[in-house]
Amino acid sequence: VENNFDNLDPADQSLDELLGKARWPELPPEAGARLKTHILSMRSSRHSRRAIGFFAAMAASLLLAIGLAYLLVRRAITSNQNASVTVAATPALPFGEEPQGGDAGVAATGSQADKALPGRAPTVYEAWYLAQPPNHPIAVAKAAPVAELKEAQPADRYKNADSPALVFAFARESDESTRQAIFQSLLSRPDGMDHVLDLILNSSTRERTLASLHALPQPPTNQLLAKLDSPSMARRFAAAKALGSLCRGQTLPTLKEMITRDNHRREALAVLGQCQDSAAVAYVHELQHQPAVASEMAAVRNEMKQLF
C-alpha cells in the first residue's frame, strides 16, 4: 500500500521495466567460500580467546594461592623467631651462670601455649601452631635452638670473646673448671699474657690467677721469662711474681745467667726472692755473700713488697 505507484506515467512504467532488467556482476563462488571461512574463523578465534582467558584465570588463581601460602609460612616463621628471641632474652643471668633448671628455655617456650597472648587473639593457624604435641616435628623445631644453647660447652661459649671480656668473665666466674677454661682462652690471645699480669697485679684476682697458672698442665714459663723484658715495670715484677710462684727448676740456669751477665738482674733477683725451691734458696744464700748483689736484692724485695 505504501509503495503505491499506480499514478505513475508511462515513462515511469518503462523505467520500472528497465530497472527490472538490471543485472549486477555475481560474486564468484570463491568469494562466498572466503566469507564463510571468515565467519567460521572468527568463531574459532573466539573459542581460542575464551581458552586463553580460562588459562589466564587459572594462572592468576595459582599465583594468588602461592602468594597466600608464602605469606602464611613467612608469618609463621617470623612468629617462631620472635618466640625464640623472647625466651633467650628472658633469663638475664649473670655472665656465664647456667640457667636454673636445664629445661627452663624449653619450659618457657612450651608455657606460651598456656598463657594468654597479649594484644589480638591468635588466628586459627597460630592456635593450631601452638597446640602441636611435644613430639610433633614443628614443636621439636621450635625447641631446637634452646636445646642447642643448653648443651653448648663452656669453652665454645668463650671461643669468640675478646680479651677484656675474658678478663671480666674470669674475675666473675665462680666455677673453677669454667674459670680455668676462660684462663686458657685468655692465654691463647696475643695480648693474653699482659692481661694475666694485670690480674696478678690486682690483689682481688691475684690468688685465683696464680692458682690457674699452677693448674695449667704446661705453664707458660717462656712467655713469663720474656715478660721480664716488658716496658712496664709493674708487669716485669708481676711476671717475676708468677715465675717465682711456679718456681720450676729448669728456669734456675736462665736466672743465674741473667744475674751473672747483669741482664735484667733485678727481675731475676725478684724471681729468686719469691721461689721456695731448695736449689734457688741455696743460690740466694750464696748471692747474699756478695755485698753489691745483696743490697740490690734487698731493694728488689722492698719493691716486691710494695707491689704485692
Added chain:
Amino acid sequence: VDRDSFDRLLLDHLAAAQRFAVRLSGDAQSAEDLLHDAIVRAVKNFSSFRGQSKFTTWLFKIIINCFRQRLRRKPMSLMGEGQVDARTMDPTSASDAEELSRIVAQRISSLPPRQREVLVLIVYERMSITETSQVLGIANQTVRTSLSLARKRLKQELAIYLNAGIRGK
C-alpha cells in the same frame, strides 16, 4: 540469540547480503570487501540483535553503515572505472538485453549514495517505505523524496532506452 544461532542466521542470509552489497557498491571486489567489514561488525555486535526485527533488516543496516563508512574513507566516483556512460552509447548498439541490463545496473550503482540505498532497498529488496526508513535511519518522507530523485535521475540518464521502449510499445 546465542552465538551458534547467530552464526547459522548469518550463513543462511549470506547470499542475500552478497546481492545487496553488489547492488550498493556496483562491483564484486568492492562488495566482498564491504561484506568482510560488515561481517566483522555484525559478529562483534551480535548481542545487539534481539530478534525484534527481521534479520535482514538488522544485517542490511550494518552493511549500509559500513558502506557509508567506506565512502567517507574513500569516496567513490559517481561514475566508476570501466563503467559506460549510457548517454554516449548508441541505443541501437545496446539492443542486446544483457548489455542493457549491465548498463542499467551501472547507472543505479552510480546514483548518489542515499538515492542508491533507497532505490535498491525498495525496488530490489522489496522493502516498504517504513522498513527502508528503519534500515537507513531516516524519515519516511526523506525516503520518498530520495526515491523520487533517484527515479528522476535515472529517467534522464536512461532516456534513450525509455523512449525506445515507449516507441516500441
